Amino acid sequence: MLCRNVSLAREIAVDIRTQVPGAAVDAIHCDLASLDSVRQAAATACGRYACIDRLILNAGMAATSRSRSASGMDLNFAVNHLGHYLLTELLRERMAAHGRIITVASLAHFRGRLDLDAVADPRERIRPTASYARSKLANVLHSFALARRLAGSTVTANCLHPGIVATHLLPGWVRMILRVVRGQMFDAARGARTTLQLALSPDMERSSGQYFDENAAPQAASKIACDVALQDALWERSLAWTRTDRT
Helix, strand or coil: CEECCHHHHHHHHHHHHHHCCCCCCCCEECCCCCHHHHHHHHHHHHHHCCCEEEEEECCCCCCCCCCECCCCCEHHHHHHHHHHHHHHHHHHHHEEEEEEEEEECCHHHHHCCCCCCCCCCCCCCCCHHHHHHHHHHHHHHHHHHHHHHHCCCCCEEEEECCCCECCCCCCHHHHHHHHHHHCCCECHHHHCHHHHHHHHCHHHCCCCCCEECCCCCEECCCCCCCCHHHHHHHHHHHHHHHCCCCC
C-alpha cells in the first residue's frame, strides 16, 4: 500500500492481517502531490519487490479550494493524474507477465475539458468541480494511451468508474446533495467491487484499453477521452512535467 498517511496505513494493515491471517501487507509512504515523494516510493517498492502483478491507481482527491502543488500544478490534476503517471512509469518495468494496471477514474470525466497550457499556469482561475472533472479525464486519457503503449505485451491497462461512493473524498455537503439527486450511494466495499473485478477476474486477463462502469461492464468513454491526439499530447506533457526518460 502506497499511502500519504503511513500511520493510518499501518493501522489498516493490522486490520487486514486480523481479517486475513497470514496476509503480508506493506505500507510505503507516497504523497502523490510531490514528485520527489513518488520517486522515493517507487524506489522503495522496487527495492523490496522484484515483480508487481497488479498496480491499482486509486488514490484521489477533490480539492474544494484553488490549490496548487509544490511544482505549481492544479492540485487535483497533480494528485489524481500526474503522480499516478510518474508512479506507473517508474514501476512499469516491474510488471509481471499478465500484469494489470487499473486506474480508478470517474463518470465525471464526461464533464472534463483539458487545456494543457492552463494546467500549470498560475494565472488560471481554478473552479474546483471543473478541476476534478479535468483530472478524471486525464485518468482515462492516460489509461488509454498506456494501453496502446503496452500493445504486444501481456500487461494490460484499463480504467473504471467505481460509482458514487460515500467516502471522505467528497465534502459532506456534496454527499448530501448526491444522495438527494442520485439516490443510494455505495459504501466503500461496494465501491471497490469493479476495481476488484478488473484485478482478479480471469475474464479480464486479455481486456485492455477499456473503460468500465460501476457494474464492471465495458462502456464507451467520452469523445474527448477517445481522442488519440489528445492522449499523446497529455503523455508528452506529463513526460516533460515529471522529467522521466521514457518515451
